[in-house]
Amino acid sequence: MQENNKALLLGVYLTSEEGTKESAEYSLRELSELTEAAGLEVVGESLQARSKFDPTYAAGQGKLNELAELADALEADTLVLDLNLSGSQMRNISELTGLKILDRTLIILDIFALRATTMEGRLQVEIAQLNDRATRLVGAGLALSRLGGGIGTRGPGETQLETDRRHIQRRIKTLKKNLKELHKRRKLTRENRERNQLITGAIVGYTNAGKSTLMNALCESDLHTMDQVFATLDPTARRIKDSDIPILLIDTVGFIRKLPHQLVEAFQSTLEEVSYADFIVEVTDISDPEFESQMDTVERQLENLEADTKPRIHVFNKIDLVDQQVIDQIKETNRHSEIQAFVSARQGTGIAELKEALVEIPKSQMLPFHLVIPFDQSQIVSELRNVAYIDNIEYTEQGTDISFRIHQGHLGIISSLLD
Numbered sequence: 001m002q003e004n005n006k007a008l009l010l011g012v013y014l015t016s017e018e019g020t021k022e023s024a025e026y027s028l029r030e031l032s033e034l035t036e037a038a039g040l041e042v043v044g045e046s047l048q049a050r051s052k053f054d055p056t057y058a059a060g061q062g063k064l065n066e067l068a069e070l071a072d073a074l075e076a077d078t079l080v081l082d083l084n085l086s087g088s089q090m091r092n093i094s095e096l097t098g099l100k101i102l103d104r105t106l107i108i109l110d111i112f113a114l115r116a117t118t119m120e121g122r123l124q125v126e127i128a129q130l131n132d133r134a135t136r137l138v139g140a141g142l143a144l145s146r147l148g149g150g151i152g153t154r155g156p157g158e159t160q161l162e163t164d165r166r167h168i169q170r171r172i173k174t175l176k177k178n179l180k181e182l183h184k185r186r187k188l189t190r191e192n193r194e195r196n197q198l199i200t201g202a203i204v205g206y207t208n209a210g211k212s213t214l215m216n217a218l219c220e221s222d223l224h225t226m227d228q229v230f231a232t233l234d235p236t237a238r239r240i241k242d243s244d245i246p247i248l249l250i251d252t253v254g255f256i257r258k259l260p261h262q263l264v265e266a267f268q269s270t271l272e273e274v275s276y277a278d279f280i281v282e283v284t285d286i287s288d289p290e291f292e293s294q295m296d297t298v299e300r301q302l303e304n305l306e307a308d309t310k311p312r313i314h315v316f317n318k319i320d321l322v323d324q325q326v327i328d329q330i331k332e333t334n335r336h337s338e339i340q341a342f343v344s345a346r347q348g349t350g351i352a353e354l355k356e357a358l359v360e361i362p363k364s365q366m367l368p369f370h371l372v373i374p375f376d377q378s379q380i381v382s383e384l385r386n387v388a389y390i391d392n393i394e395y396t397e398q399g400t401d402i403s404f405r406i407h408q409g410h411l412g413i414i415s416s417l418l419d
Contacts, residue, residue: 006076007035007102008067009045012059012083016051024082026290027257031082031104037230038110043074058089061096068097078102084258087136105132105260111230112263120182120270127175128266134168183269190276193248199362199407200237200248202274204302205283206294207254210317214283214345215251218355223251230254235273245359245389250277255301257293264304271305279311279361286330286342287321311361313339315354320344363389366405371417374399383413 009031013024024047032042048063057064058081067079078100079093085103094101109132112125193200203211207230212223219238230253240247250273264271274280282298284291302308319327319342327342341357343350366389373380381400384390388406395401406413 004075004077005039005041006043006074007040007078007080008071008074008076008099009035009042010059010063010067010079010081011045011047012050012053012081013047014052015049021047021049023293026293027082030257031080031107034104034107034111035080038107038114040078040080043076044070053083056089056092057096058083058085058093064093064097068099071097071099080104080107084260085136090136104258105262108230108256108260109263115230120179120186123175123179123182124266124270125263127172127179128260128262130168130172130175131262131266132260134165137165137168179269186269190273198246198248199279200250200277201279201281201358201361202250202252202277202307203281203283204252204274204298205254206285206288206291206298207256209254209283209285209294210345211254211283212251214281214315214317214343215249217343217345217348217351218358219249230256235270240355240358243355243359245362246387247358247362249281255298257297259301274302274307275305277307277310278365279313280307281358282312282314282338284314284316285318286316286326287318313341313354313357313361315341315343317343317345319349320347359389362407363405366407367411368403368405369414370401370403371414372396372399372401373417377416380413380417387413 009028011024011028011031013020028045028047032045035042044067046063046067048059050060054060064079071077071079076099079097080102081093082104084105085093085101090101090103093099109125109129112121113129116122116125203215205211215221215236215238216223218240220241221238223236223238235253236251237248238251240249252274253267253270280302282295282302284295284298288294299308316327316330330342331340339357339361341350341354343354345351368391378400381393381402384402384404384406387410388404391403391405393400393402411418
């Protein structure tokens with residue numbers, strides 16, 4: 001069969017576990033979106049219930065034969081399973097069906113390879129791909145060779161990966177060495193922020209929740225956005241526009257259920273931006289029917305990063321796409337008891353109120369002062385305007401009467417007045 005861009009999808013769930021059918025249906029819809037984002041056209045999909053997974057084929061042979069016939073009728077040459085397959089399972093399914101076999105992990109890795117734009121991002125993706133390839137070498141045989149190029153093997157520079165385990169490990173070692181140098185630069189950048197007591201907020205959320213669109217609205221920036229999963233991989237920092245306190249927002253990679261552990265490990269330094277941030281801006285697409293499940297996924301990832309106890313503001317985005325009843329229900333639930341905001345980042349609704357709420361987070365951690373600064377030390381007032389929150393300012397005969405709040409790290413600005 002000549003290779004084309006048409007694919008069939010197969011989801012498998014266990015009847016012994018409560019609620020798995022609904023979860024599997026949603027996961028299969030999500031896999032369809034992921035597959036399309038990877039460049040394949042989904043021409044059919046199926047869901048199979050089983051008492052247990054088949055160790056040889058994952059799914060039932062009858063179902064796989066049925067899909068092989070359907071693929072022939074629809075001129076599809078790829079079967080994507082909503083599972084994480086072993087190398088031997090890929091080989092067995094490929095031999096049984098005669099199709100190119102992909103799984104959820106390979107699809108996600110491929111999207112990351114497509115979207116990585118920085119050197120750091122490309123290195124991280126290739127390390128994840130190599131680690132994944134190494135785990136599938138045993139028993140993969142024809143399945144891996146059938147992949148050839150394109151979806152499932154695409155990586156930085158369209159490099160053809162060798163299947164020799166020792167070669168892969170040597171390549172990973174080289175990549176990690178290069179990545180370590182980039183990590184040092186990220187660490188220096190982070191230390192500079194800490195030294196300057198710059199307030200940072202990490203924007204997190206499920207993929208395609210509108211994180212970059214929200215950042216553009218808050219910072220009047222022009223980050224690339226598109227209505228697709230994993231549009232942003234490389235963290236970007238921008239200052240909130242017209243904020244009383246200088247706040248730096250960091251856009252991060254989106255989370256997703258069943259995120260391959262290889263990616264989590266490879267992107268550890270990038271995800272550390274969340275761990276080191278002063279507070280979290282969690283973004284949820286309120287128009288998605290599965291938004292509560294998505295919130296649970298994000299919560300688990302924050303727990304893994306040990307960032308779940310940080311001050312947090314929960315932004316429910318895309319309110320222009322839902323009824324007021326949905327918003328009212330969420331307000332009543334207030335499940336995590338954090339600060340909530342309801343916005344449409346695309347339309348700008350609620351952005352001004354959100355900015356005010358964001359400023360309140362660092363403001364609550366500042367020390368209050370009321371000073372009269374002599375006119376011959378007016379440079380102190382200029383410095384305070386850059387880093388402090390000014391509550392009130394008046395000009396008197398004695399000097400500038402000013403009430404403000406400031407972080408402990410900036411007390412050096414006023415040290416001459418405190419002696």
